[in-house]
Amino acid sequence: MSESIDAYKPEQIAALVETVGIKKANQPFLRLATLGVLAGAFIAFGALFYTVTITGSEFGFGPTRLLGGITFSLGLILVIIAGAELFTGNNLIVIAWADKKVSTIQLMRNWLIVYFANFVGAVATAWFVHLSGILSLNDGAVAETAINVAQSKIALEPIPAFIRAILCNALVCLAVWLCFSAHYVSGKILAIVFPISAFVAIGLEHSVANMYLIPVAMFHGSTNISIIDFLNNLVPVTLGNIIGGSVFVALTYWVCYIRESNGKQGASE
Numbered sequence: 001m002s003e004s005i006d007a008y009k010p011e012q013i014a015a016l017v018e019t020v021g022i023k024k025a026n027q028p029f030l031r032l033a034t035l036g037v038l039a040g041a042f043i044a045f046g047a048l049f050y051t052v053t054i055t056g057s058e059f060g061f062g063p064t065r066l067l068g069g070i071t072f073s074l075g076l077i078l079v080i081i082a083g084a085e086l087f088t089g090n091n092l093i094v095i096a097w098a099d100k101k102v103s104t105i106q107l108m109r110n111w112l113i114v115y116f117a118n119f120v121g122a123v124a125t126a127w128f129v130h131l132s133g134i135l136s137l138n139d140g141a142v143a144e145t146a147i148n149v150a151q152s153k154i155a156l157e158p159i160p161a162f163i164r165a166i167l168c169n170a171l172v173c174l175a176v177w178l179c180f181s182a183h184y185v186s187g188k189i190l191a192i193v194f195p196i197s198a199f200v201a202i203g204l205e206h207s208v209a210n211m212y213l214i215p216v217a218m219f220h221g222s223t224n225i226s227i228i229d230f231l232n233n234l235v236p237v238t239l240g241n242i243i244g245g246s247v248f249v250a251l252t253y254w255v256c257y258i259r260e261s262n263g264k265q266g267a268s269e
Helices: 010-025 029-054 061-072 074-083 089-098 104-132 134-154 158-179 185-202 207-219 227-268
Strands: none
Touching: 010 089, 010 104, 010 227, 029 061, 029 074, 029 104, 029 134, 029 207, 061 074, 061 185, 074 158, 074 185, 089 104, 089 158, 089 227, 104 134, 104 207, 134 207, 134 227, 158 185, 158 227, 207 227
């Protein structure tokens, strides 16, 4: 790769994503699980920041959601810059899988470990937030916001939740993709903010965020939300996230840059 300060070109990004995907697929269990727990907590921090920020906002519907999206971006910023393993972002490993550099077993191993580690980190953070009294801020208005957010998520029918999840992880994986184009921390942060703000403002569904947003309301005593309600949201959202990241981003760019490049190399030989 050139050391130019110019952003990496898409074909260079594809090569970088593939290389990182191979490394991710070969990570030892303890490191992968620990970094997965951290990612769950980081996304939960972003979701908590979002919840506090939109509480009591008088900016109106659109501006409030935009502001909430900007603050929610903290989660992916921490994942990318501090370093962590996020299930939705790891859908990009499919590029290395499609290029036969990562086996199906390696791919599934990474996804399963990271997914359940994300769950532990997000739910544990929700429990700590409940115990901390943070939700009592502004005379309990933050708790009311948290419960309203959770109830709006479980009210979604499976098909809309699934479609919103596809769109969501397309944007999340594009945010990660754009980060690979940047040479500096400032560029990576800027690359994250717009796609993540967009998915939050639009009202799309992110499985790891929901691992915090729904349990925190449950822990705080929302009797209208059951474990079945939680799973009815989490299952279609997880499946949609996989399709959005793996198919609409990873496989699409694999076809455009990796497969095409391999085809040219084969022809030249």
